[in-house]
Amino acid sequence: MTNSIYFDEETLLQDNQGLIYGAVKAARINKEMSYFDDFVQEAQLEWLKLIRAQQRLTEPMDVEYFKAFSYNKIVWHLRDLRRKIIKEEEWLVKFEAHEGETLVDDPSIDPSDLLINNCRVDEFMKSLSPLEKEFVLKRFNEGVSMTQLAKEYGCSQKTVYQYRKKIQQKYRDYY
Structure with a gap:
């Protein structure tokens, strides 16, 4: 993958929606969850960060290897965020109990x-x-x-x- 493959981030996101939504699904986040849109946006941002980091490399990675790597990285990032939300919800329960x-x-x-x-x-x-x-x-x-x-x-x-x-x-x- 070289810098010349994608010039426009919108095109980049559109071309890789399957990867992004697949990572969201693999992180066990579904459309019924109130924060689904937040996670999709977070996955898109993580994807763009990975692309930018890859573009700075002097030796480009194999496209398929990079997609597999980035897919796993996005899944783990989303799982971390989900754990944080669960902790936040536990905090909220404690907060409400104080009322x-x-x-x-x-x-x-x-x-x-x-x-x-x-x-x-x-x-x-x-x-x-x-x-x-x-x-x-x-x-x-x-x-x-x-x-x-x-x-x-x-x-x-x-x-x-x-x-x-x-x-x-x-x-x-x-x-």
Whole structure:
């Protein structure tokens, strides 16, 4: 594969949609998942990064070998991201548990503990900027995907992920 094979990244992505969607499928991500579009976009970005890295090599790789290599690399990248999302969802469950509202009917829980937990969540939410509060509400209460948030805020997906990481760090520091 040489630099002259692809000049246009759009053409590159169109010509390799089968490889990209195959890697998404191999990572066990399906269209019913709310973050499917995020993973497709992430796979496309990873593919482009691999192409650019390959183009910088002085000795080009065999095309079939490169496709197999990049397919595996994309699958592993997506699996890593999926594991991170699962951890994020576990974090969300812990976050919701701090609100205490789902635990109200449990007789083993002292009502004063619920009040303290609700106050802590309220204090945490007050410590966030208005944009951060909006982000938390849209992402966790409404289930808006990271791609949709990026489009809504007019920024890159990477910026949205960094924003989420910043909020999570604030939460960890607060508790």
